[in-house]
Amino acid sequence: MTKRCITLLGATGSIGLSTLDVVRRHPERFSVYALTAGTRARELAALCREFRPRVAVMADSCAAGELARLLSDCPDIQVLAGDQGLSAVAAAEDADTVMAAIVGAAGLAPTLAAVRAGKRVLLANKEALVMTGQLFMDAVADSGAELLPIDSEHNAIFQCMPADKIRDPKAAGITRILLTASGGPFRTFAAEQLREVTPAQACAHPNWSMGQKISVDSATLMNKGLELIEACWLFNTTPEHVEVHVHPESIIHSMVEYADGSVLAQLGSPDMRTPIANGLAWPERIEAGVAPLDLFSIGKFHFERPDLQRFPCLRLAAEAFASGGTAPAVLNAANEVAVAAFLEGRLCFADIPVIIERTLAVIPVVTASDFETIFTKDAEARECAREQISLLSV
Ligand code: NAD
Ligand code: MG
Numbered sequence: 001m002t003k004r005c006i007t008l009l010g011a012t013g014s015i016g017l018s019t020l021d022v023v024r025r026h027p028e029r030f031s032v033y034a035l036t037a038g039t040r041a042r043e044l045a046a047l048c049r050e051f052r053p054r055v056a057v058m059a060d061s062c063a064a065g066e067l068a069r070l071l072s073d074c075p076d077i078q079v080l081a082g083d084q085g086l087s088a089v090a091a092a093e094d095a096d097t098v099m100a101a102i103v104g105a106a107g108l109a110p111t112l113a114a115v116r117a118g119k120r121v122l123l124a125n126k127e128a129l130v131m132t133g134q135l136f137m138d139a140v141a142d143s144g145a146e147l148l149p150i151d152s153e154h155n156a157i158f159q160c161m162p163a164d165k166i167r168d169p170k171a172a173g174i175t176r177i178l179l180t181a182s183g184g185p186f187r188t189f190a191a192e193q194l195r196e197v198t199p200a201q202a203c204a205h206p207n208w209s210m211g212q213k214i215s216v217d218s219a220t221l222m223n224k225g226l227e228l229i230e231a232c233w234l235f236n237t238t239p240e241h242v243e244v245h246v247h248p249e250s251i252i253h254s255m256v257e258y259a260d261g262s263v264l265a266q267l268g269s270p271d272m273r274t275p276i277a278n279g280l281a282w283p284e285r286i287e288a289g290v291a292p293l294d295l296f297s298i299g300k301f302h303f304e305r306p307d308l309q310r311f312p313c314l315r316l317a318a319e320a321f322a323s324g325g326t327a328p329a330v331l332n333a334a335n336e337v338a339v340a341a342f343l344e345g346r347l348c349f350a351d352i353p354v355i356i357e358r359t360l361a362v363i364p365v366v367t368a369s370d371f372e373t374i375f376t377k378d379a380e381a382r383e384c385a386r387e388q389i390s391l392l393s394v
Pocket of ligand 2 (some may be wrong): 062151152153
């Protein structure tokens with residue numbers, strides 16, 4: 001048994017809490033070096049009292065001040081703030097494993113810090129990889145970091161591949177990746193109905209309980225678009241070799257097809273503690289608190305092709321990946337801005353893809369030669385998306 005010391009980026013989120021639930025079950029195996037959160041100091045303070053990390057980080061100094069006050073009777077827990085604090089705990093020598101579970105572009109810098117420090121990086125934050133693609137994978141290769149996918153589909157694909165051929169599917173005899181999608185809460189809605197849906201409806205996913213942003217992404221199918229790009233980078237393949245299958249039961253988490261006609265699948269109850277436990281303990285297997293799969297009660301599996309007319313985000317993501325360079329970063333930034341506007345009631349659900357498409361049309365694609373170029377395009381795209389939203393609402 002390998003004992004692991006963990007930095008958990010995004011401890012108060014859906015993935016963060018599921019990670020801590022797995023950690024809690026195995027005190028002999030895991031210790032917590034650092035916990036981080038955005039603004040919820042009270043919630044992080046409670047987690048610090050239970051898990052006793054050496055360091056706790058909040059996204060800004062105001063929240064860090066509040067956390068320090070709440071933990072004033074715990075002098076053994078150091079409180080840090082901001083990007084510097086996040087990157088410091090991600091790269092700290094005392095931690096060997098980093099769970100990257102901050103949502104959105106905000107997670108990029110600390111995730112990269114963990115990669116550059118050569119950690120075992122459990123990647124939940126898909127946006128970081130979508131934005132920086134080749135540069136991110138180059139950083140992994142340069143540092144020798146151990147990158148393990150936590151996104152349930154990618155973890156399933158990883159489990160269905162020979163461990164030494166993750167980056168060389170052709171050599172493994174792999175012909176296709178079958179990426180499954182639930183289809184989200186609006187799978188059966190007509191196009192006109194999509195204009196009326198509310199944030200509460202979008203966040204009520206039929207099978208998974210997740211953070212708000214990824215819930216909306218699942219409802220627009222942008223989540224599958226981001227995952228298509230994520231799969232191409234992680235498994236060194238191209239979109240022609242990845243086919244999205246809508247599978248509303250969310251029991252098959254993805255599949256890998258081999259040259260001899262075999263299709264390997266990973267199945268399980270829709271519970272993120274399975275891929276999290278897989279990444280934490282890999283290559284060992286540990287109990288994760290997940291309900292055993294009862295196929296008799298599920299009865300049937302269904303499969304459909306995704307409808308790109310009603311859900312254009314998947315098409316936009318595939319096009320952005322094909323354009324290459326900074327296009328996926330622009331796609332991601334515009335999506336983050338549009339989803340935030342939808343959640344705040346400033347944008348209709350059906351206009352999320354409109355904003356993304358317009359932003360992609362305005363911001364020219366350039367070669368993603370360095371991280372600076374990507375950050376610049378990310379900022380330009382956010383500005384442009386905000387402008388497009390204000391134009392729509394007049
Ligand atoms: P969430 O919103 O529940 O949690 C996000 C976490 O990030 C919180 O701890 C929050 O405090 C922190 N955070 C937010 N903004 C921050 C900032 N600016 N600086 C520092 N910290 C910040 O999100 P989630 O559902 O747990 O998803 C996290 C990531 O994992 C996302 O990238 C998502 O796409 C990915 N993911 C989630 C699931 C899931 O089931 N929830 C599945 C697959 C992948
Ligand atoms: Mg997923």
